[in-house]
Amino acid sequence: MAADKASATPEKPRLQARKQPLQSRSAATVGVILEAAARILEERGLTGLNTNLVAQRAGVSIGSLYQYFPGKEALLAALIRDARAGLLEAVQQICTQGGLLSTQLRVLIRAAVHHQLHRPQLMRHLEYAELMLPLDQESAALNDALLNALQGVLMAHAVQEAEVTARDLIAISRGMIDSAGLAGESDAATLENRVWRAVSGYLSCAV
Incomplete structure (x- = not known):
């Protein structure tokens, strides 16, 4: 029963970036990703935002996006910050x-x-x-x-x-x-x- 309760507990979203951009090129990539996320939010709202669409709009691979942001919530947190x-x-x-x-x-x-x-x-x-x-x-x-x-x-x-x-x-x-x-x-x-x-x-x- 205890295991069932533990498995039912929702996992907290990861809001911190996986890594910080240390070079100007990587900082520019993060900036492009965040601007893409912002524009999608403006056009489609929260329900229309997802990492695949952000990567596509930013012109980066989904792997490149995940190098910095573990998910949608981390993107939102970065924009808020x-x-x-x-x-x-x-x-x-x-x-x-x-x-x-x-x-x-x-x-x-x-x-x-x-x-x-x-x-x-x-x-x-x-x-x-x-x-x-x-x-x-x-x-x-x-x-x-x-x-x-x-x-x-x-x-x-x-x-x-x-x-x-x-x-x-x-x-x-x-x-x-x-x-x-x-x-x-x-x-x-x-x-x-x-x-x-x-x-x-x-x-x-x-x-």
Whole structure:
């Protein structure tokens, strides 16, 4: 009976790459594979993504793909990690630039909106994929890094209760931007202005 239970336990998907590209040629191959996967996601969604189709679209053998990615889930995890890394890099760079608080917050909102809307179909599918993949620890680490970056900006401008305020501003912005993405909005400037009105309204009441 114990063996039956063990065999019935679903195996966790392998999300880590089999190996990291160490040379420019192999890094280019990985980039082509991930872009092929992204384009298939945009065109066919999660159910239409499979490793054979990705290899065909990328122009590589399935063996070459499996050298780096053990399966569909690893491809999705790599795309999610790349998107998150791009957002975090942009946020941390903005937060170290200094300047007026309103200017920094506007630029941060612009970066977050761009993250969601520059490839909206891809981002929608990746958001659904995040719910299915065991990425909780990585998600928590990302949230902590974003919170720390914004909290540092607020503290530099002597905003009281900087940690709570940072959490609230992230929640407001993320909720509005994610909702706009799911609704299929494509007007980045209009969305940016709406999020800024919400954020500035909150701050005017908080300070």
